[in-house]
Amino acid sequence: MTGALFAQSLVLGVLLGGLYALLAAGLTLYFGVMRVVMIAHSAFLILAAYLAWYFHERTGIDPLLSLVVTVPLFFVVGYGMQRFLVSRLRPITLTTMSVLLTFAVALTIEGLLGFVWTGTQRRIQLGYSGTSIEVAGVSIAVVKLVAFGLAALSLGALYLILRRTSFGRALRATTQHPEAARLIGIDTDRVAGLGFGLGLATAAVGGTALALDYTIYPSLHWHWIGPLMAIIVVGGLGSIPGAAIAALLLGVAASLLQVPLGTTWAQTVFYLALFVTLMIRPQGFFGGRLAQRF
Amino acid sequence: MRATRRLTVAAIAAASALSLSACLASPEQGGEAAGPDDPIVVGVSLPLTGDFAEPGKGVQRGYEAWAKHVNENGGLLGRQVELVIVDDQSNADRVASDYERLINQDGVDLVFGPFSTRLVVPAAQVAQDYGFLFVEPAGAAAEVFEQGFDNLFYAAPAIADDHYDHLAEYILALPEDERPKTIAVASMDDPFAQGTAYGLRDQLAEAGIEVLVDEVYPPNTTDFSGIAAKIADSKADLLIVGSQYQDGVNLVVALQQQDYQPQMAAISGAPTNAEFPAAIGDKTEGILAPTGYTPTAPYPSNQEFVEFYTAEHDAPPAEDEANAWTTGQVVAAAVEAVGCADPSPECQEQLIGWLKENEVETVVGPLSWDAQGRPQSAHLIQQYVDGEIKIVLPDDVKEADLVHPKPAW
Numbered sequence: 001m002t003g004a005l006f007a008q009s010l011v012l013g014v015l016l017g018g019l020y021a022l023l024a025a026g027l028t029l030y031f032g033v034m035r036v037v038m039i040a041h042s043a044f045l046i047l048a049a050y051l052a053w054y055f056h057e058r059t060g061i062d063p064l065l066s067l068v069v070t071v072p073l074f075f076v077v078g079y080g081m082q083r084f085l086v087s088r089l090r091p092i093t094l095t096t097m098s099v100l101l102t103f104a105v106a107l108t109i110e111g112l113l114g115f116v117w118t119g120t121q122r123r124i125q126l127g128y129s130g131t132s133i134e135v136a137g138v139s140i141a142v143v144k145l146v147a148f149g150l151a152a153l154s155l156g157a158l159y160l161i162l163r164r165t166s167f168g169r170a171l172r173a174t175t176q177h178p179e180a181a182r183l184i185g186i187d188t189d190r191v192a193g194l195g196f197g198l199g200l201a202t203a204a205v206g207g208t209a210l211a212l213d214y215t216i217y218p219s220l221h222w223h224w225i226g227p228l229m230a231i232i233v234v235g236g237l238g239s240i241p242g243a244a245i246a247a248l249l250l251g252v253a254a255s256l257l258q259v260p261l262g263t264t265w266a267q268t269v270f271y272l273a274l275f276v277t278l279m280i281r282p283q284g285f286f287g288g289r290l291a292q293r294f
Numbered sequence: 295m296r297a298t299r300r301l302t303v304a305a306i307a308a309a310s311a312l313s314l315s316a317c318l319a320s321p322e323q324g325g326e327a328a329g330p331d332d333p334i335v336v337g338v339s340l341p342l343t344g345d346f347a348e349p350g351k352g353v354q355r356g357y358e359a360w361a362k363h364v365n366e367n368g369g370l371l372g373r374q375v376e377l378v379i380v381d382d383q384s385n386a387d388r389v390a391s392d393y394e395r396l397i398n399q400d401g402v403d404l405v406f407g408p409f410s411t412r413l414v415v416p417a418a419q420v421a422q423d424y425g426f427l428f429v430e431p432a433g434a435a436a437e438v439f440e441q442g443f444d445n446l447f448y449a450a451p452a453i454a455d456d457h458y459d460h461l462a463e464y465i466l467a468l469p470e471d472e473r474p475k476t477i478a479v480a481s482m483d484d485p486f487a488q489g490t491a492y493g494l495r496d497q498l499a500e501a502g503i504e505v506l507v508d509e510v511y512p513p514n515t516t517d518f519s520g521i522a523a524k525i526a527d528s529k530a531d532l533l534i535v536g537s538q539y540q541d542g543v544n545l546v547v548a549l550q551q552q553d554y555q556p557q558m559a560a561i562s563g564a565p566t567n568a569e570f571p572a573a574i575g576d577k578t579e580g581i582l583a584p585t586g587y588t589p590t591a592p593y594p595s596n597q598e599f600v601e602f603y604t605a606e607h608d609a610p611p612a613e614d615e616a617n618a619w620t621t622g623q624v625v626a627a628a629v630e631a632v633g634c635a636d637p638s639p640e641c642q643e644q645l646i647g648w649l650k651e652n653e654v655e656t657v658v659g660p661l662s663w664d665a666q667g668r669p670q671s672a673h674l675i676q677q678y679v680d681g682e683i684k685i686v687l688p689d690d691v692k693e694a695d696l697v698h699p700k701p702a703w
Contacts, residue, residue: 130550141551258520
């Protein structure tokens with residue numbers, strides 16, 4: 001591997017890891033707050049990507065502006081989904097049944113996408129799709145940089161919301177100990193709904209970022225959910241910083257391993273990391289018991 | 295994962311039950327002789343949903359247009375043609391049981407092939423077991439012809455390995471200083487895409503051109519920046535890509551993002567797709583692609599096909615539609631020559647025998663086959679010249695001169 005190729009792969013890995021970090025943050029949030037395994041997270045991601053594509057197709061305006069609509073929309077949908085679907089599951093079987101429920105939601109979204117926009121692959125054609133800036137011999141694609149920026153901004157915003165607002169404190173309290181949270185007067189049902197909405201809003205941002213640089217098709221979400229699930233387990237279920245760190249590390253690892261191993265085998269790094277985590281540190285590497293606190 | 299496995303088990307069980315009942319039912323059904331006024335029923339299973347849904351629907355449009363055209367022109371042997379098309383969901387287990395059912399239970403007179411190598415092989419096996427003629431529109435990979443089928447004919451100009459023959463010839467005839475010296479190859483892990491790309495790679499490598507990068511990626515790959523980084527780092531003169539569609543688009547964009555500028559870019563699959571220029575933008579200039587079909591090809595029946603199809607669909611046909619139409623033409627030629635179209639082994643045997651001996655005029659040019667069903671021609675080579683995809687090789691049918699080295703993208 002030449003130095004230039006190493007640097008290029010490293011940068012690509014960080015850019016990809018950023019996107020993974022945002023998406024995994026949403027996924028781990030659901031689990032942290034509600035012990036819900038949200039298989040449909042990546043389906044909503046693709047839905048947001050389609051909405052961005054459709055918005056661009058119709059108006060010709062930059063797809064990033066679709067965020068103005070999709071983020072609040074997804075927030076409301078997430079809130080509704082938690083209050084009217086997920087919260088109806090019996091608490092004792094919530095985690096397992098949520099897999100089934102959100103699996104069904106994912107299939108429904110995939111089917112509807114195919115029904116409305118057919119299975120044809122779609123791609124947003126932007127003036128700057130193939131444009132890149134060169135820094136010290138490394139090409140950084142503008143679209144990837146924008147996607148990374150979006151991811152970083154959203155993660156930062158999420159961090160601030162969770163750390164600095166009273167809602168964030170309520171959410172963390174609900175994550176840590178729902179009963180205690182209720183005892184001190186937190187409306188945990190409402191908080192859980194809002195938390196779900198927040199998670200889904202990150203899918204809206206992630207989907208738009210994804211649409212900038214990827215071809216999209218209805219079944220694409222299956223390719224995302226596996227690595228994302230692996231990331232949140234490695235990072236420690238429920239831990240947002242853990243998910244972000246694991247996403248960055250695994251993104252970079254996948255990118256670098258691609259050079260000697262090729263695309264097929266590089267993908268397995270997510271699952272290998274998952275197996276290793278389950279074997280030697282099932283509570284995750286970066287969260288552990290701390291995961292419960294944030 | 296476990297859910298998928300259970301589903302598969304259930305599907306296999308259901309399929310075996312179906313084929314078993316089909317076997318039991320067949321003796322009663324096969325006896326009826328078709329009258330002269332009954333339609334000729336053609337059975338097809340196509341991937342109308344699932345991974346191959348897009349090309350599958352293209353093949354469906356081609357078959358339906360062909361049947362309509364035949365029926366408007368007096369039918370086959372004076373009988374109308376009726377298509378029975380079922381959906382195999384892009385599933386190789388399904389496609390086999392579909393053909394079992396079509397032949398056994400529905401008692402079709404003829405069968406046409408499905409789309410894609412992965413589905414053609416199991417389908418052809420069933421047809422072979424029942425002695426049926428099997429002309430197929432889309433199974434071009436080498437392995438299709440290595441299964442020992444003697445009933446199979448591929449209704450297109452060339453098998454995957456030969457698609458680039460005209461281009462290989464052109465490159466090797468270039469003067470020493472203009473000829474590319476290094477190659478970077480990337481192909482989807484798919485027998486058809488690999489066959490095409492490796493056909494060119496191997497011919498050039500044999501002539502002493504050095505292969506610097508040789509990457510294979512799984513069909514579901516969406517992130518191509520890593521592969522692009524390797525190719526860009528190699529600075530190879532010639533880029534060879536074996537793609538389906540979206541992978542080709544993503545790889546080209548990723549390469550452009552890393553400012554890789556080859557002298558020549560040969561990409562099979564994606565560029566001949568009508569949506570390719572829209573997906574890539576104005577950066578297609580100079581991209582070369584083999585094609586089994588183009589509406590502008592100057593073969594006699596092609597004009598009729600293009601006119602008929604365009605009137606029906608308000609858009610000219612693409613390769614999938616054309617290969618489906620070709621399949622119809624090939625079977626029709628055999629049926630007209632032999633004078634029968636029924637499921638009896640004698641008739642099917644005569645049809646197979648006739649195709650082994652004869653050449654058929656089709657929309658993709660005259661076709662003839664070797665004993666394993668490989669067509670004996672090569673693909674046209676097209677290139678994006680001044681924003682439009684044009685035939686550049688071979689010389690006798692070209693619409694423009696090949697541009698080499700290609701302009702920067």
